[in-house]
Amino acid sequence: xxxxxxKLIVALCLAAVSAIxxxxxxxxxxxxxxxxxxVMEFVARVSDENSPDYVPVTERIxxxxxxxxxxxxxxxxxxxxxxIDRVKALAPQHPEWKTTQPFQAVLENDxxxxxxxxxxxLLQLVMATHAGMSTTGFETIVSGWFETARHPRFKRPxxxxxxxxxxxxxxxxxxxxxxxxxxxxxxxxxxxxMTEQVYGIPPEQVIGSSIKTRFETQDGxxxxxxxxxxxxxxDKDGKPVGINKFIGRRPIAAFGNSDGDRQMLExxxxxxxxxxxxxxxxxxxxxxxxxxxxxxxxxxxxxxxxPSLMEEAQSNGWVVISMKDDWKQIFTSAQ
Amino acid sequence: xxxxxxKLIVALCLAAVSAIxxxxxxxxxxxxxxxxxxVMEFVARVSDENSPDYVPVTERIxxxxxxxxxxxxxxxxxxxxxxIDRVKALAPQHPEWKTTQPFQAVLENDxxxxxxxxxxxLLQLVMATHAGMSTTGFETIVSGWFETARHPRFKRPxxxxxxxxxxxxxxxxxxxxxxxxxxxxxxxxxxxxMTEQVYGIPPEQVIGSSIKTRFETQDGxxxxxxxxxxxxxxDKDGKPVGINKFIGRRPIAAFGNSDGDRQMLExxxxxxxxxxxxxxxxxxxxxxxxxxxxxxxxxxxxxxxxPSLMEEAQSNGWVVISMKDDWKQIFTSAQ
Numbered sequence: 001x002x003x004x005x006x007k008l009i010v011a012l013c014l015a016a017v018s019a020i021x022x023x024x025x026x027x028x029x030x031x032x033x034x035x036x037x038x039v040m041e042f043v044a045r046v047s048d049e050n051s052p053d054y055v056p057v058t059e060r061i062x063x064x065x066x067x068x069x070x071x072x073x074x075x076x077x078x079x080x081x082x083x084i085d086r087v088k089a090l091a092p093q094h095p096e097w098k099t100t101q102p103f104q105a106v107l108e109n110d111x112x113x114x115x116x117x118x119x120x121x122l123l124q125l126v127m128a129t130h131a132g133m134s135t136t137g138f139e140t141i142v143s144g145w146f147e148t149a150r151h152p153r154f155k156r157p158x159x160x161x162x163x164x165x166x167x168x169x170x171x172x173x174x175x176x177x178x179x180x181x182x183x184x185x186x187x188x189x190x191x192x193x194m195t196e197q198v199y200g201i202p203p204e205q206v207i208g209s210s211i212k213t214r215f216e217t218q219d220g221x222x223x224x225x226x227x228x229x230x231x232x233x234x235d236k237d238g239k240p241v242g243i244n245k246f247i248g249r250r251p252i253a254a255f256g257n258s259d260g261d262r263q264m265l266e267x268x269x270x271x272x273x274x275x276x277x278x279x280x281x282x283x284x285x286x287x288x289x290x291x292x293x294x295x296x297x298x299x300x301x302x303x304x305x306x307p308s309l310m311e312e313a314q315s316n317g318w319v320v321i322s323m324k325d326d327w328k329q330i331f332t333s334a335q
Numbered sequence: 336x337x338x339x340x341x342k343l344i345v346a347l348c349l350a351a352v353s354a355i356x357x358x359x360x361x362x363x364x365x366x367x368x369x370x371x372x373x374v375m376e377f378v379a380r381v382s383d384e385n386s387p388d389y390v391p392v393t394e395r396i397x398x399x400x401x402x403x404x405x406x407x408x409x410x411x412x413x414x415x416x417x418x419i420d421r422v423k424a425l426a427p428q429h430p431e432w433k434t435t436q437p438f439q440a441v442l443e444n445d446x447x448x449x450x451x452x453x454x455x456x457l458l459q460l461v462m463a464t465h466a467g468m469s470t471t472g473f474e475t476i477v478s479g480w481f482e483t484a485r486h487p488r489f490k491r492p493x494x495x496x497x498x499x500x501x502x503x504x505x506x507x508x509x510x511x512x513x514x515x516x517x518x519x520x521x522x523x524x525x526x527x528x529m530t531e532q533v534y535g536i537p538p539e540q541v542i543g544s545s546i547k548t549r550f551e552t553q554d555g556x557x558x559x560x561x562x563x564x565x566x567x568x569x570d571k572d573g574k575p576v577g578i579n580k581f582i583g584r585r586p587i588a589a590f591g592n593s594d595g596d597r598q599m600l601e602x603x604x605x606x607x608x609x610x611x612x613x614x615x616x617x618x619x620x621x622x623x624x625x626x627x628x629x630x631x632x633x634x635x636x637x638x639x640x641x642p643s644l645m646e647e648a649q650s651n652g653w654v655v656i657s658m659k660d661d662w663k664q665i666f667t668s669a670q
Binding site for chain 2: 058135179188189192196202203204206210212213214215217221222224231237238240241244245246247248249263266267270
């Protein structure tokens with residue numbers, strides 16, 4: 001027998017890791033019940049080589065929406081808070097904004113006029129604050145903002161508002177060979193500076209909406225300039241498109257919380273073999289927020305979960321996570 | 336001391352792996368010389384924790400052009416051969432092609448008229464053969480084609496025409512913690528069905544040109560339909576754009592063979608710290624093909640390596656690989 005050494009070592013490694021893993025609960029912030037069981041049974045089925053539902057490691061792809069699924073999206077999307085803060089910071093260079101909507105609304109904290117400006121107004125805010133600089137310049141701006149910005153209610157950095165149960169779920173899936181991806185309607189380059197730190201998800205596993213970039217040479221140095229032009233909207237119908245483009249494989253598990261995630265879950269469900277589709281329902285006004293309008297919860301502007309999505313989930317065996325009932329703890333403990 | 340077991344095991348694992356690795360030449364198909372040394376010295380510098388040029392594993396990103404860098408691109412791009420074969424296969428359903436260019440040229444094997452149809456003609460061929468079906472349908476067509484198609488000169492499947500020295504280089508980089516990506520002007524969904532088998536590169540690490548897809552529900556089942564509309568051209572200026580979009584990190588090593596790779600190498604070179612930029616020069620008509628027009632080699636239609644690219648390589652310390660001098664063997668041994 002030649003070179004038994006490495007094989008033996010590998011076997012010992014696996015035994016040691018497996019012994020440690022089985023000794024603890026991988027999802028300590030989840031209450032016991034059907035929701036937690038659904039996750040654990042799915043993972044066991046696809047990762048046990050003797051199971052008829054076994055899935056090779058390379059095909060264990062899980063995609064997660066970000067806003068409202070992995071972190072708080074109320075009272076408004078974090079990226080919108082960023083855009084508003086940037087408008088205020090840039091206002092001295094744009095005196096015309098004092099009398100031009102939707103900028104005037106932002107500068108006067110007039111949320112009603114801001115809402116009235118609709119999607120078009122939102123797009124103007126995004127373009128004015130997200131374009132016109134290089135990719136590295138934008139990364140610096142975003143990283144700096146995350147360091148100082150605080151959530152108005154929880155008074156913590158946004159990077160501490162990841163949901164503890166979802167962080168455990170991400171880690172648990174990765175321990176079981178899954179590659180975890182974000183597939184969000186949010187801006188890809190807004191998320192990338194924080195996803196590794198907050199979720200353990202590297203930039204190359206982040207899919208999101210984007211504006212176009214252009215390769216240029218400035219002072220003899222190549223840069224990618226961010227242009228005020230939409231490249232791709234990674235929401236609703238766009239999610240399966242973005243997932244297919246970036247990953248080239250169909251996920252076997254997908255996690256969302258709103259109607260924007262419907263098609264991602266449908267696309268995931270339509271593959272062969274074992275599948276897990278889950279939706280986070282924000283039904284916990286006390287510890288976080290409560291909104292629907294599914295289940296008679298209040299209707300709000302961000303992260304709509306309609307009764308028709310609830311119906312589709314129920315008819316298809318998608319698992320609805322009740323924040324109130326299924327989660328022991330919402331956020332990570334104060335650091 | 337608590338739980339010394341796993342740590343000890345990990346240390347033993349690393350020692351064992353390292354001992355095995357140092358015992359063999361990782362690049363046996365490369366002749367000794369400055370080219371091979373450039374690769375090995377670079378890898379040593381970035382992977383030695385005590386080196387001032389050390390790069391953490393997560394940042395060890397290497398991007399490779401495909402056509403002419405990883406596999407043969409003559410007498411024409413493999414994807415063009417595929418498009419031509421598909422036009423012939425689909426012709427019975429399109430009687431009008433008998434009298435419509437560029438289809439007529441393809442059906443009559445009239446390469447002169449085909450060339451005269453230019454980029455516009457090429458695009459028409461691509462749209463007629465790559466669009467109008469679902470993504471899974473297209474994957475089936477491509478996989479089937481790769482099984483039966485043979486290269487006209489080497490009489491082997493295209494999937495056996497990867498360059499052996501580059502396959503060794505890919506494996507060597509991965510053994511040293513690199514994530515290897517393809518960044519090609521070729522179609523992303525044309526490459527993905529074969530990159531894992533040929534290069535050990537999974538679909539999620541393939542960047543390429545694409546047409547748009549649309550999410551639809553057909554007979555109650557969601558599909559992604561391929562549309563006859565350009566989404567993104569991953570060539571020249573587009574390569575850094577595609578790399579930034581898909582990976583969100585700048586590569587520390589980039590490999591190409593033509594003017595289409597110039598901006599990818601410039602973008603890679605412009606980062607801080609140790610960098611490796613390499614270009615394959617096809618100067619071996621006997622074992623593969625010879626074309627430039629750099630170095631006085633013949634000028635051809637596919638994979639142009641201009642004198643100006645050669646000049647840029649030489650002024651910037653990019654390494655030019657001579658197929659003739661640096662490679663002991665071109666293709667994998669017959670299987």
